[in-house]
Amino acid sequence: MGNVDSRIVTNSDELQEILLLAQQLKTAVHLYRQGNGGIQLDFSQWKEIEQFDADNLMIIAPPGLKLQDLNAAIAAQGLRFIPADSPAFAQLSVGEWAYRGCPNLSAWKYGAGKHFLLGASYVLPNGEIVPVGGKCIKNVSGYDFTRFLTGAYADLAVGVQYVIKLMPQPACRIAYHVETASLSDAIKLVGMLHNHPVPPVWLFWMDQVTGEKLTGGAQAGHRIMFELDGNEAEVREYAETVERIFIDCNVKIVEGQTAPPDLSGLEKELNEFWLLDEFKIPYPQVGHFAAEADRLLVKAGCRGGLFGQLADGKIHLYAAKEEKALTELVHSLQNVARNLGGTASGKYQRLYQSGLAGKLMDLEKAFKRRYDPAGILNRSEEVSQ
Template identity: 60%
Template sequence: MNVSKTVAIASSEQLQNIFRQAQQEKNPVYLYRKPGDYGISLDLSKWNEVEEFDVDNLMIIVPPGILLRELNELVTAKGLRFIPADSPYLAGLSVGEWVYRGCPNLSSWKYGAGKHFLLGSSYVFPNGEITDVGGKCIKNVSGYDLTRFLAGAYADFAVGVRFVLKLMPQPACRRCYDVAISSLADVNRLVSALHSQPVPPAWLYWADAAAGSQLFAQQQAAHRIIFELDGNAAEVNDYAAAVDKLLIACNAEKAALLTALPDVSQLEEQAAGFWLLDEFKVPYPAISEFAEKVTAALAEFHWNGGLFGQLANGKIHLYVEKTDSRLNSFIARLQTEAAALGGAASGKYERVYGDGGSGILAVIEKNFKQQLDPAQIFNPAAEVTK
């Protein structure tokens, strides 16, 4: 087969047949990645009917095609919430792609990693086999944690086709802040002060002037901080009183033009420029120094760009207005700078744009994948196209 075609998938059996035939023909199969010039691009968007919704036991079972936005609307109507979908941040992402990306969670500062809300899954492997991991209750996810191993970000082990998700009740009270702060030093002071509080914000989102101007579609000269408090009314009101004082001490001002938190679901694929999410993790006390290193690197490469992300958790994302063939060396430099400051690189850049990761874990993953994908058909490596 020398042409590219899109195939709508609505069942595990159909997907298994596609993979088995593709293995025989050594035909590439793409999902959640930009397809190549030939092969099969899978479309799971219509595979979106909820299998089970157990309100009493705070659990829902869903297929891969349902959007986080749709899931949020469904559970909110019952007074519940799925924490990773409890904000507009990833609203346009399907549950399947959310798992494929490693279960990102804007609210991880308060509620923990997104993978903690994934109790179980079913996966179809590229060799056509299918398996269930985890279950409907916590005791079923003990021992070897294959649920979270298979949900490793961009690992391309298998296609998730069924997900058991943990829900939580809606909070009685919420309060959102949207402020502008001139200096990164004051931004760090605010985050440090919030860290010292007994209970953290549900989430905190930061963007410097360059990235924020693109994300919020409005020119800004300062750093933008948006965060939310949640809990019972008394707790939130007491916390808000403390936060109001912190904002004054950190020279924060109410944003001139208030806006909703951006949906970054398709940012890397659809927005102008080069965007790289979930690559860098840097301890928040070192963010100022990391930002200086990035600014210096951008100037050396004669590029314009900036940083944004979940500052309190150290997840830092990159925006560059325009890049060229030196992008690999630029990213490698930032990875080195992050490591030197006590941080780390996730390896996503190599997984998505290169030939995979490196190191002992990468060897284990490649050996595991070789057993499940003997013809190496599933999401073969792609090149940077922006």
């Protein structure tokens, strides 16, 4: 491993200077990923909120502010930032959340996380500053450059300012933690919840293996956590329906924790392999995908399992770290996902292999040639060797 020069960055001017010098010296610059040599950027002190307009449900946040701190600041005004409204990503900074592609556990009811990012300012690898989007939806027209630069793990530019849409806190919330003996019962439960005109805010599923890893306790089957929110009369009525559904689906209520586990640091685990946001499976095909995943894990000689947003078909992978088997396992699962009518995001290739992947690969390569000619930003080991 090469020597890494860690730099605390607290404003755009400091960042521009570092990037310009790195281009001249062809030195790698790493952000939100650990690098082999070069400069490691640290935004943890860049966390002062720039503007908070509660009346217009908008806040301008810096990249180093943690989502849990952002939510705490706006909760005092009766507001919330939907993608940070559950503990799942509480420890991510705003910048890292955007870098990961704006994940949102509450997408079932409130939509994709990217819709809560109205605009941003980015520093390109050549030192230029580019503002994109705006402070309201009507400012976004033509090609959506905000979403392009916040494509998951794209490594195209460095976000330094984020314009975020807020929503009011709900009057009532009810959360559940339940267990089913089989995946088919879990799928049946989710199907019956799908039939209700108002979906849960979020729903998080863990099979037995991943549930025991994530909660730290033994479990006999599949765990599902979900939450209802809205006005009190609506939520209470929905809760009565839910409890009738539990009987039909052989569901047992689990005492204790009802909040989803913190997923923020899973992929940084050194002794285990966690892959989030790679597989998107059509909901009716989740059972088939899980069966194939079990078969492939056994074939690879890995203990592992699946978890994720079952209702949205966003399925994540856990496997004990057997490096020689992981690449073949992930590629096989990507093929299974596509054969079932789903998609694979290409995140595995971006993080662990050659880098660029996906439908926008050619456009991203052209962008990198123009604005990062020395290939400094989150340079892969293949490039640096």
